[in-house]
Amino acid sequence: MRTDHDHRRVAGYKTMAMIRHFDKKAVNLQRTGRLGTYASCLGAEAIGTAAGLALTRDDYFVPYYRDHATLYLRGVPLHQILQYWGGDERGNAFPADSDARRDLPYCVPIATQLTQAAGIASAAKLRHKHAAVLATCGDGATSRGDFYEALNVAGVWQLPLVVLINNNQWAISVPRGLQTACASLADKAVAAGIPGVQVDGNDLDALLKVLDDALERARAGKGTTLVEAISYRLSDHTTADDASRYRKASDLHRAWQNEPVRRLRDTLAESGLWDAQRETDWQQQCERTVEEAIDTYLNLPPAPATDMLDYLYAALPAALRDQRAALAALNQEVRHG
Amino acid sequence: MAELQTHGAHAVPMNLLEAVNRALVRAMAEDDSVVLLGEDIGTNGGVFRATEGLKAQFGFRRVMDTPLAENLIAGLAVGMASQGLKPVAEIQFMGFIYAALEQILSHAARLRNRTRGRLSCPLVIRAPYGGGIHAPEHHSESTEALFAHIPGLRVVMPSSPSRAHGLLLAAIQCPDPVIFLEPKRLYRLKRLPVVADGEPLPLDTCFTLRTGDDLTLISWGAAIHETLGAADQLAAEGINAEVIDVACLNPLDRDTLVASVSRTGRAVIVHEAPRHGGMGAEIAATLANQALLHLRAPVERVTGYDCPMPYFQLEQHYLPNVERIVAAAKRTLVY
Numbered sequence: 122m123r124t125d126h127d128h129r130r131v132a133g134y135k136t137m138a139m140i141r142h143f144d145k146k147a148v149n150l151q152r153t154g155r156l157g158t159y160a161s162c163l164g165a166e167a168i169g170t171a172a173g174l175a176l177t178r179d180d181y182f183v184p185y186y187r188d189h190a191t192l193y194l195r196g197v198p199l200h201q202i203l204q205y206w207g208g209d210e211r212g213n214a215f216p217a218d219s220d221a222r223r224d225l226p227y228c229v230p231i232a233t234q235l236t237q238a239a240g241i242a243s244a245a246k247l248r249h250k251h252a253a254v255l256a257t258c259g260d261g262a263t264s265r266g267d268f269y270e271a272l273n274v275a276g277v278w279q280l281p282l283v284v285l286i287n288n289n290q291w292a293i294s295v296p297r298g299l300q301t302a303c304a305s306l307a308d309k310a311v312a313a314g315i316p317g318v319q320v321d322g323n324d325l326d327a328l329l330k331v332l333d334d335a336l337e338r339a340r341a342g343k344g345t346t347l348v349e350a351i352s353y354r355l356s357d358h359t360t361a362d363d364a365s366r367y368r369k370a371s372d373l374h375r376a377w378q379n380e381p382v383r384r385l386r387d388t389l390a391e392s393g394l395w396d397a398q399r400e401t402d403w404q405q406q407c408e409r410t411v412e413e414a415i416d417t418y419l420n421l422p423p424a425p426a427t428d429m430l431d432y433l434y435a436a437l438p439a440a441l442r443d444q445r446a447a448l449a450a451l452n453q454e455v456r457h458g
Numbered sequence: 459m460a461e462l463q464t465h466g467a468h469a470v471p472m473n474l475l476e477a478v479n480r481a482l483v484r485a486m487a488e489d490d491s492v493v494l495l496g497e498d499i500g501t502n503g504g505v506f507r508a509t510e511g512l513k514a515q516f517g518f519r520r521v522m523d524t525p526l527a528e529n530l531i532a533g534l535a536v537g538m539a540s541q542g543l544k545p546v547a548e549i550q551f552m553g554f555i556y557a558a559l560e561q562i563l564s565h566a567a568r569l570r571n572r573t574r575g576r577l578s579c580p581l582v583i584r585a586p587y588g589g590g591i592h593a594p595e596h597h598s599e600s601t602e603a604l605f606a607h608i609p610g611l612r613v614v615m616p617s618s619p620s621r622a623h624g625l626l627l628a629a630i631q632c633p634d635p636v637i638f639l640e641p642k643r644l645y646r647l648k649r650l651p652v653v654a655d656g657e658p659l660p661l662d663t664c665f666t667l668r669t670g671d672d673l674t675l676i677s678w679g680a681a682i683h684e685t686l687g688a689a690d691q692l693a694a695e696g697i698n699a700e701v702i703d704v705a706c707l708n709p710l711d712r713d714t715l716v717a718s719v720s721r722t723g724r725a726v727i728v729h730e731a732p733r734h735g736g737m738g739a740e741i742a743a744t745l746a747n748q749a750l751l752h753l754r755a756p757v758e759r760v761t762g763y764d765c766p767m768p769y770f771q772l773e774q775h776y777l778p779n780v781e782r783i784v785a786a787a788k789r790t791l792v793y
């Protein structure tokens with residue numbers, strides 16, 4: 122008999138396979154000029170998926186820029202993820218009925234989301250909500266003041282916060298060893314007086330266990346946990362990067378031996394939860410779903426230029442009316458010219 | 459007003475990025491107190507490759523990959539500069555410089571003043587700025603006015619390979635802290651002759667790129683490109699525009715601007731940054747104050763809109779273009 126846990130693992134595998142396919146297609150879209158610079162999540166599928174599965178609808182998610190899997194599980198449609206990376210802020214307007222309705226948008230300025238996550242956690246605590254905040258960041262982000270400042274206040278205020286580090290060993294070209302002399306990133310929790318946990322970031326089961334516990338601890342008012350998920354960035358930093366300039370092919374090759382998607386597939390197959398037929402069917406489903414998302418994305422109507430002013434203030438200030446009119450007039454010419 | 463010297467016996471063709479790189483190489487070779495620090499500047503040569511080859515040539519002690527922390531980079535640079543090193547720090551994109559603002563504003567800009575000359579802060583902070591390359595969010599800002607507002611800083615924005623080269627050499631030799639903003643849209647635009655003889659350009663003057671009697675177009679950085687395009691288009695219609703590259707926003711060479719506009723009677727200021735509180739306002743106020751009786755039309759500004767630089771789907775709507783500049787020029791002519 123299948124347990125709930127088995128169902129969750131199979132659902133996790135399906136998401137990971139879907140996101141892997143999505144990621145490949147997104148890179149292709151960028152290469153053919155139909156998407157902007159894109160941050161691949163190749164190798165981070167287990168981390169993003171575990172985060173999405175561990176969060177509830179009442180929780181809050183504070184992403185950085187590699188969390189496509191989590192946002193997808195929170196109910197952000199794939200075409201909207203593409204819309205964001207296609208250079209359109211409307212991609213950050215997550216659907217109002219989704220779990221992501223209150224989540225923060227993708228965050229580009231490194232680590233700045235972490236102090237904000239502490240603020241969200243303070244708000245949840247003040248309002249006595251039974252909810253946790255999960256914020257993510259990379260290994261490089263742990264060098265920034267925002268990271269320390271967020272952990273510090275979260276520790277002293279016992280905030281319902283989990284900070285999840287995707288330690289993919291690289292911050293663009295700078296290896297983990299040049300970020301810190303700390304033996305582990307989880308050790309950085311010591312200075313904040315909170316627990317720090319290391320977990321295999323390529324192992325969905327282990328991630329689920331650690332994140333379930335940490336989030337439940339947060340919801341129960343027992344405070345903040347720092348989780349370091351150890352993984353490897355199998356892609357270039359973004360589509361604008363060429364990792365072969367600074368990374369040995371042999372290191373990348375070794376990292377592939379431990380990649381999360383195949384690893385989970387093998388484990389599920391061993392326990393009879395997955396097989397070749399299911400795999401073929403699911404890959405076809407992934408192709409259809411991603412194809413549809415790309416189609417929707419490519420056919421979205423362009424945003425009017427006046428969007429750049431219309432969402433700036435609650436109501437357009439009188440002082441900006443002239444600029445809006447000028448922009449609208451130019452936009453008309455562009456559209457009809 | 460400095461004369462432009464783009465041709466000569468030693469002129470070598472370079473794009474703006476190569477011009478920056480060659481200036482760094484020369485400064486490091488001539489002065490071993492010059493050190494570089496920043497994110498990804500070592501093995502990777504910088505995300506735009508401005509520091510390509512420098513770690514190999516000068517070693518990791520002088521070309522330092524820092525941890526990912528901009529406030530740290532600025533603080534390190536202040537400390538190094540206060541004790542005789544000449545740090546040239548790179549902030550990977552201008553959009554990430556803000557964490558360093560406290561160090562720049564409260565310390566770099568004030569150290570000499572606060573210690574009545576006992577200490578100084580001869581650092582350079584380089585950052586690529588501006589839009590037009592389809593970059594991710596926060597990678598396309600043009601917030602030079604923030605820095606131009608800080609007394610004690612020099613703010614330099616080159617608009618061509620030769621000015622990038624000569625102004626960067628000057629910035630590194632300069633005893634004051636310099637914010638050096640590089641127009642990333644022009645980085646690889648074209649190779650132009652650069653006289654790489656090690657002569658710095660002056661940091662206290664505008665550059666007149668083109669002379670004309672009918673009106674004055676004033677700009678800096680990447681927007682010079684569209685401004686020159688507008689001047690070409692106006693010339694085709696028989697209108698002769700003078701084009702001034704301000705290049706150094708603080709301290710500002712008011713004399714060149716006032717002299718030109720006093721002669722032409724008309725001015726259009728072009729900048730990529732938002733209009734409100736932008737450097738265009740400072741220049742327009744200067745012209746109103748010092749050239750009022752020569753003005754034959756209100757000073758026009760062609761700028762970004764008063765909103766954050768939009769994500770790239772809308773950036774072409776945001777950036778000043780030739781048409782908007784030409785239209786503004788004509789408004790001054792028919793006034």
Ligand SMILES: Cc1ncc(C[n+]2csc(CCOP(=O)(O)OP(=O)(O)O)c2C)c(N)n1
Nearest residue numbers: 229230231259260261262291292293497554
């Ligand atoms: C404040 C800030 N500085 C610099 C950058 C440019 N940048 C983008 S990603 C990155 C490396 C981040 O590494 P890490 O935190 O390990 O996350 P990863 O991309 O590896 O997932 C840098 C330097 C930025 N986005 N924000």
Ligand SMILES: [Mg+2]
Nearest residue numbers: 259260291292
């Ligand atoms: Mg990393």
